[in-house]
Amino acid sequence: MVQHPGARLNASFAALSDATRRGILEQLGRSDASITDLAEKFHMTLTGMKKHVGVLEQAGLVATMKVGRVRTCKLGPLQLEEETAWLERYRQLWASRFDELDKVVEELKQKEKVNGRKK
Structure with a gap:
C-alpha cells in the first residue's frame, strides 16, 4: 500500500x-x-x-x-525531526510577520510623535 x-x-x-x-x-x-x-x-x-x-x-x-x-x-523510534522541521518553518514565518508588524507599529509611533509636536 x-x-x-x-x-x-x-x-x-x-x-x-x-x-x-x-x-x-x-x-x-x-x-x-x-x-x-x-x-x-x-x-x-x-x-x-x-x-x-x-x-x-x-x-x-x-x-x-x-x-x-x-x-x-x-x-518509540520516531525522533520527530520531520515534525520539528514543519513547526520551525511556521515559527520562522510568524516571527518574520511579527517583525514586520513591529516595524509598522514603530513607524506609526514616530508619525504620532511628529504630528503631536506640530499641534
Whole structure:
C-alpha cells in the first residue's frame, strides 16, 4: 500500500493532539511502564489505555513489548525531526510577520510623535 507523503506527519500530530497521549509520552520519557501502570497513573481503564498506546504506537512514538502477560511501553523510534522541521518553518514565518508588524507599529509611533509636536 502506498502511503501519502504527509501520512506520518498527520499520524504524529493526531497522536500528539490528545493531552492524555502527551502525558503518556512524558511519563515514558522518565521510565518505561506497563499498560497497567499507565492506566492506574491516568485513572483510566485498561481498554482505554490500550487504545491510547495503540495510537501512539501506530505513529511510531511508542514501542511495546509483551513479556508473559505484561505489555511494557517505551518511547518509540520516531525522533520527530520531520515534525520539528514543519513547526520551525511556521515559527520562522510568524516571527518574520511579527517583525514586520513591529516595524509598522514603530513607524506609526514616530508619525504620532511628529504630528503631536506640530499641534
